[in-house]
Amino acid sequence: xxxxxxxxxxxxxxxxxxxxxxxxxxxxxxxxxxxxxxxxxxxxxxxxxxxxxxxxxxxxxxxxxxxxxxxxxxxxxxxxxxxxxxxxxxxxxxxxxxxxxxxxxxxxxxxxxxxxxxxxxxxxxxxxxxxxxxxxxxxxxxxxxxxxxxxxxxxxxxxxxxxxxxxxxxxxxxxxxxxxxxxxxxxxxxxxxxxxxxxxxxxxxxxxxxxxxxxxxxxxxxxxxxxxxxxxxxxxxxxxxxxxxxxxxxxxxxxxxxxxxxxxxxxxxxxxxxxxxxxxxxxxxxxxxxxxxxxxxxxxxxxxxxxxxxxxxxxxxxxxxxxxxxxxxxxxxxxxxxxxxxxxxxxxxxxxxxxxxxxxxxxxxxxxxxxxxxxxxxxxxxxxxxxxxxxxxxxxxxxxxxxxxxxxxxxxxxxxxxxxxxxxxxxxxxxxxxxxxxxxxxxxxxxxxxxxxxxxxxxxxxxxxxxxxxxxxxxxxxxxxxxxxxxxxxxxxxxxxxxxxxxxxxxxxxxxxx
Amino acid sequence: xxxxxxxxxxxxxxxxxxxxxxxxxxxxxxxxxxxxxxxxxxxxxxxxxxxxxxxxxxxxxxxxxxxxxxxxxxxxxxxxxxxxxxxxxxxxxxxxxxxxxx
Numbered sequence: 001x002x003x004x005x006x007x008x009x010x011x012x013x014x015x016x017x018x019x020x021x022x023x024x025x026x027x028x029x030x031x032x033x034x035x036x037x038x039x040x041x042x043x044x045x046x047x048x049x050x051x052x053x054x055x056x057x058x059x060x061x062x063x064x065x066x067x068x069x070x071x072x073x074x075x076x077x078x079x080x081x082x083x084x085x086x087x088x089x090x091x092x093x094x095x096x097x098x099x100x101x102x103x104x105x106x107x108x109x110x111x112x113x114x115x116x117x118x119x120x121x122x123x124x125x126x127x128x129x130x131x132x133x134x135x136x137x138x139x140x141x142x143x144x145x146x147x148x149x150x151x152x153x154x155x156x157x158x159x160x161x162x163x164x165x166x167x168x169x170x171x172x173x174x175x176x177x178x179x180x181x182x183x184x185x186x187x188x189x190x191x192x193x194x195x196x197x198x199x200x201x202x203x204x205x206x207x208x209x210x211x212x213x214x215x216x217x218x219x220x221x222x223x224x225x226x227x228x229x230x231x232x233x234x235x236x237x238x239x240x241x242x243x244x245x246x247x248x249x250x251x252x253x254x255x256x257x258x259x260x261x262x263x264x265x266x267x268x269x270x271x272x273x274x275x276x277x278x279x280x281x282x283x284x285x286x287x288x289x290x291x292x293x294x295x296x297x298x299x300x301x302x303x304x305x306x307x308x309x310x311x312x313x314x315x316x317x318x319x320x321x322x323x324x325x326x327x328x329x330x331x332x333x334x335x336x337x338x339x340x341x342x343x344x345x346x347x348x349x350x351x352x353x354x355x356x357x358x359x360x361x362x363x364x365x366x367x368x369x370x371x372x373x374x375x376x377x378x379x380x381x382x383x384x385x386x387x388x389x390x391x392x393x394x395x396x397x398x399x400x401x402x403x404x405x406x407x408x409x410x411x412x413x414x415x416x417x418x419x420x421x422x423x424x425x426x427x428x429x430x431x432x433x434x435x436x437x438x439x440x441x442x443x444x445x446x447x448x449x450x451x452x453x454x455x456x457x458x459x460x461x462x463x464x465x466x467x468x469x470x471x472x473x474x475x476x477x478x479x480x481x482x483x484x485x486x487x488x489x490x491x492x493x494x495x496x497x498x499x500x501x502x503x504x505x506x507x508x509x510x511x512x513x514x
Numbered sequence: 515x516x517x518x519x520x521x522x523x524x525x526x527x528x529x530x531x532x533x534x535x536x537x538x539x540x541x542x543x544x545x546x547x548x549x550x551x552x553x554x555x556x557x558x559x560x561x562x563x564x565x566x567x568x569x570x571x572x573x574x575x576x577x578x579x580x581x582x583x584x585x586x587x588x589x590x591x592x593x594x595x596x597x598x599x600x601x602x603x604x605x606x607x608x609x610x611x612x613x614x615x616x
Contacts, residue, residue: 139577146584153591157598166599167611173592174547178538181554184581185531188561191577195569213573257614 015075015082018060018090019127025052026123033116040115046105049119053098060091074136078214081136081284085351088359089133089280092366096273097126099370102492104265106485107377111384113159113263122269125151129273133280136288138187138213141281145183145245149176152274156262164385168261175244175254183241187213189234194221201225215289223292232296238285239300246278246334247327249308256319259327260385267323268373271330272366279337283358286341287350294345301342305440308335309447317454322387325454326372329413332447333365336425339432339440346435354431361424364412364503368421371409371496374489375402379479391479395462398480403462405493410462412500414455415448420503523564530557544599544606548592555585 013020029052033045064087072083080086100122108115128147135141153176157169193199194212201224211217222231240251247255259267290297312332319325337358344354376387396403412421425448432441530553537550559578566574600606 139573139580142577143580143584146588150584150587150591153588153595157595160598163599163602164613166595166602167613169595170544170592170599170611171614173588173595174538174544174551177551177588177592178535178554180584181531181534181551181558184555184558185561188558188565188574191562191574192565192569195565195571195574197569210571211573212569212571213577260614 012075015073016080016131018056018063018094019130021056022053022123022127022130025049025056026120026127028052029123030116030120033114033120040112043105043109043115045116046101046108046119049123050098050101050105053094053101053123057091057094057098060087060094063087064091078211078216079137079140080131080134081215082134085355086134089276090130092276092359092362093126093129093133093273096269096276096366096370097122099366099374099492100265100269100273102488103268103370103374103377104263106489107263107265109485110380111159111263118155118158121151121155125155125269126273129277132277133284135281136215136284137211138190138215138218142180142184142187145281146180148274148277149180152176152266152270155266155269156258158266159263162261162385164261164383165263166261168258171254171261172258175258179241179244179251182237182244186234186237186239186241189230189237190218193225193228193230193234194218199225215284219289219291222289226293226295231293235290235293235297236300239282239297242278242282242285243304246275246282246337247331248304248334248338249311249331250304252308252311252328252331255327255331256315256324259330260321260323264323264373264377264384267326268370268377271326271373272369275330275334276362276366279334279341279358279362282341283344283355284350286345287355291345298342298345301338301345302437302440305335305338305342306443308332308338309443310335313447313450317450319454320388321385322376322389322458323385325458326369329451329454330369332451333413335447336428336444337361339437339444340428342437342440343431343435346437354435357424357427357431360507361428364420364424364500367496367499367503368409368412368419371405371493371500372413374493374496375406375409378402378483378486378489380482381479382477389458389461392458392461394464395480399483401490402480402483402493405497407459407462408497408500410455410459412504414452418501418504420500423504423507520564520568523560527557527561527564530554530560532557542608544596544608544611547608548589548596552585552589555581 029045029049032048033039036044039045074081101119104118108118125148128144132144132148135144153169153173156172157166159165191212194217201221225231244251286297309332312328312335316325316328319328340354340358340361344352347354379387379391381391408419412419415421415425429441534550534553534557537553538547541547541550559581562574562578566572596606603610
């Protein structure tokens with residue numbers, strides 16, 4: 001009965017009010033789209049979704065910065081663990097989904113795609129992501145993960161008129177479902193060990209309320225039996241399932257294809273939110289239940305990180321299609337972030353320096369990626385999936401603001417000094433040094449040097465003058481002529497560029513934790 | 515007479531999971547691939563129920579319902595995508611899904 005008492009004594013639903021608001025807002029957007037006839041011309045439900053999410057973001061920031069002093073607590077009978085870290089992750093996902101909605105608004109109107117469902121699914125996916133990174137129970141983790149995945153399957157295949165989008169959707173669905181079954185099998189093996197009343201430690205660990213799927217109980221059990229075969233297999237399978245989501249090698253095969261085929265705002269959503277969720281979950285796992293098995297996990301992650309960095313960077317060099325190149329460079333970024341995860345396993349506690357470095361890097365990655373994807377969504381090409389280097393020829397001369405924002409975004413992704421990406425990489429290197437991960441550190445530095453090659457190829461096209469045009473050449477289609485209705489995207493570009501520049505010099509609230 | 519121990523059920527579960535995985539890897543008809551994915555999830559379900567029964571803990575049996583619901587939702591989305599793809603391309607074979615390449 002103890003578990004029921006909190007339900008009658010306090011209003012637990014208030015603990016997840018941002019998620020509830022998002023879900024209700026998603027329904028409102030869908031309803032407005034359904035009953036307001038002129039919606040597809042005016043885009044009213046899109047504007048509503050943007051306003052709603054902006055308001056929610058502001059309120060949420062206030063909520064945990066000013067109104068409530070957030071302390072770590074278990075809610076919903078141990079299903080969720082909430083606290084300061086969880087609130088930071090929530091704000092991250094809200095910001096990302098707001099930017100996706102803003103980029104998506106113009107994109108949908110321009111490509112005459114349906115408006116309501118896009119924002120509806122984006123908001124639902126975000127609510128799922130926010131629950132996912134706060135879950136402290138494997139049942140909750142699985143359900144939240146699937147809620148996110150189902151929204152993403154539909155969003156990737158959103159452009160039903162395009163065979164490429166559908167193909168990307170099918171590929172994402174098959175690989176996503178495969179990865180969830182691996183994750184599930186891992187969970188089942190862990191459950192099989194934990195539910196066994198005969199296992200070593202079961203008698204003196206949390207005896208009266210044994211909850212074999214909760215992170216706490218599993219953490220104690222894994223610490224006692226870290227060399228049990230089933231536990232090791234289970235951990236490896238769970239990590240493999242998450243590695244699929246973050247696109248770490250050798251599970252990165254889906255990344256270039258899915259990024260290539262999906263609509264541009266969804267490519268941005270995938271590369272930022274979906275990846276960040278994988279990292280936040282992995283962070284919660286390796287600092288929580290799997291902490292006892294770090295002898296086994298560290299070499300595994302070290303191998304995966306090194307392989308991911310090399311594969312992502314080398315494969316990105318060979319790409320001509322920019323969406324594929326960005327996808328593979330995102331794979332390389334996942335490798336760098338895995339190094340931060342390994343560093344955080346070396347430090348004690350679950351709120352150490354490496355965790356904040358990871359958050360900072362993720363935030364910088366969000367800012368840079370959205371700047372790049374926002375500019376790419378402006379391009380007016382015959383086939384929106386085929387962005388090539390030559391389409392960006394002389395962009396800085398034609399549209400100085402857009403060109404500058406794009407160069408700043410790419411520079412931040414590459415990690416060139418005046419931008420925030422440089423500080424992120426520097427901090428990553430410093431924590432890796434502190435944790436003594438010299439091998440991964442070497443791989444990371446080599447990877448960064450390789451990445452400069454392809455990022456600079458793009459910057460060269462944007463900044464330097466177009467090649468001389470000869471009369472007998474067929475006239476090249478100019479992608480940058482029809483730039484109408486871009487005031488909102490211009491505004492976010494200015495903000496994102498400023499953030500990239502400012503955080504390169506002054507790290508603000510993050511500065512104290514380093 | 516030899517009684518049926520949990521090992522039989524676990525062996526069946528692993529077998530189903532393995533057969534499903536093999537199906538996902540080697541079959542080229544996307545419908546069959548979706549069915550193989552379901553088979554993998556069913557293998558997981560049997561293992562969960564077995565562990566739940568052996569460990570005298572009901573969480574595993576509860577988990578099965580969530581997995582079944584999620585699997586149904588996944589198949590609904592997957593079949594919708596397959597139908598849309600078939601209308602576009604008149605093929606649901608994986609070797610014909612080759613538009614996305616560098």
